[in-house]
Amino acid sequence: MPELTVELQLNTLPGSPGVYQFFDKDGKMLYVGKAKNLKKRVTSYFTKTHENGKTRVMVKKIRNIKHIVVPTESDALLLENNLIKKYQPRYNVLLKDDKSYPWICIKNERFPRIFPTRKLIKDGSEYFGPYT
Structure with a gap:
């Protein structure tokens, strides 16, 4: 199965609460984040100009996006925390x-x-x- 482009992945994101994961070209997890609205939050990475240089570099490396839909924002917060602890993504510095x-x-x-x-x-x- 061919890999979906980031643009296609963005278009198919739901407007639900959940957790998103960014991966690089080698499939290594770059970042885990939570969102009240997955579509709005994840799309914002690709439509805004980021003042933080680290964020700009990370966005350039993103080649794949995965998401997990959860019932509530609170569930997203807990899932994000657990995934960060488990995988220690490079760009998640605060919750490690x-x-x-x-x-x-x-x-x-x-x-x-x-x-x-x-x-x-x-x-x-x-x-x-x-x-x-």
């Missing part, structure tokens, strides 16, 4: 550090403590979240 949304931690101890945290430590503890 696990400090964005709170999690519930159950410590791996003889008498487990339960508490909210914004920092995930890989010490065998269980984490639930993130929560908005």
Whole structure:
């Protein structure tokens, strides 16, 4: 199946809430973002002049766009957060550090403590979240 052009992908985006992913020519994920309206948000990357040089460079590299439609904006926020943590896209600098949304931690101890945290430590503890 031939790859769709970015222009065709933009034309077929829905006006629903969701998460979008930008990929380069090698299929490497560049960026994950959330939107109240996928069509408006993603199209804005290609119709506006970006003052931020990093954004301009990223837009030039985009060769494929994937999207996931979700029921609400809140769901989009959580999905975006989880995808960024999982894939660590190069252009997502703000949410890579696990400090964005709170999690519930159950410590791996003889008498487990339960508490909210914004920092995930890989010490065998269980984490639930993130929560908005």
